[in-house]
Amino acid sequence: MSxxxxxxxxLCTGNTARSILAEAILRKDGRRNFRAFSAGSQPKGTVNPFAIKVLNRLDYPTNDLRSxxxxxxxxxxxxxxxxxxxxCDNAAGESCPRWPGQPMTAHWGIGDPAAVGGTDIEKEAAFVAAFRYLKNRIAAFTSLPLESIDRLSLGARLRDxxxxxxSTSGQEKAS
Structure with missing residues (x-):
């Protein structure tokens, strides 16, 4: 890669969990070729403590992460x-701002780990699962030959x- x-x-609705996890994963795993950011349509203003706990435990950066x-x-x-x-499915269904530069877009929805109830161990397990799904997607993304693939093919690969x-099926509740 160049x-x-x-x-x-x-992007996610609250920018407290999934988008934060993805930002941290790409910051570390793609640091040579990517700059990662996250945001929400209705940010909650705080990062979920389970997201921070899982990232710290797996040695991913948490400095500067904010909703x-x-x-x-x-x-x-x-x-x-x-x-x-x-x-998240909610953010995918919202009218997004117009992004300068007309970026490539895709929906990578996964279930909301912050919506999982139960014990702290069960909640943390949901964050570990979300982390794993996002890490796998980001690994597939960062291995794409971005410089040599045409835009149409790249869009199809991103959707795949x-x-x-x-993957969620679009039936997620607001988080």
């Missing part, structure tokens, strides 16, 4: 995104990644 850095934005609005990335002074991925294990 020395080019690709900007990637992960923020997707409006930060729609401004003219924001980094131009090359890719925008929704990781979103249909991999753990």
């Amino acid at each position: 020395e080019r850095l690709y900007n990637v934005l992960f 923020k609005s997707w409006e930060e990335f729609a401004r003219t002074d924001a980094p131009v995104m090359d890719f925008v991925f929704t990781v 990644i979103g249909r991999s294990d753990g």
Whole structure:
């Protein structure tokens, strides 16, 4: 892969769990070729503590992670995104801002680990599962030959990644 850095934005409604996990995973696993960001349509303003716990335990960066609005990335002074991925069904169904640069987009929905009830062990297990699904998708994405694949084929590959294990069917509740 070339020395080019690709900007990637992960979107979710609350920007507390899935999009945060994805940002941290790509920050570490794709640091040579990607800059990762996350945001939400209705950010809650805090990162879920189970997301931080799982990331720390698996040695992924948590510094600078914060729940923020997707409006930060729609401004003219924001980094131009090359890719925008929704990781929850609610965000995928919302009217997104117009992104400068017309990035490639795809829906990579997975279940909301923050919606899992039960014991702390059960909740943490849901975050570990979400982490694993996102890590697998990000690994497939970062292995794509971005410089040599045409836009139409790339779009199809990105959508295929979103249909991999753990994919939601569009019946998720608001988080």
